[in-house]
Amino acid sequence: MKTACLVALLITCVVMVTLPVTEAQRHRDCHCSRGPCRHGTRNTGPCPHNRRQMYCCRN
Numbered sequence: 001m002k003t004a005c006l007v008a009l010l011i012t013c014v015v016m017v018t019l020p021v022t023e024a025q026r027h028r029d030c031h032c033s034r035g036p037c038r039h040g041t042r043n044t045g046p047c048p049h050n051r052r053q054m055y056c057c058r059n
Helices: 002-028
Strands: 031-033 055-058
Touching: none
Parallel strands: none
Antiparallel strands: 031 055
């Protein structure tokens, strides 16, 4: 029982640490823009470091 709790706690810690990292990687290679994305790129949401720019464009 004690081992199961430790394993569950470890898994929870790993998820909590890796989630913000993957979120940062998701936005890392996007091009922030105020207007619609250029041809060949798609909008993945607001720019992570400048919320006034509504488009985070990526290939």
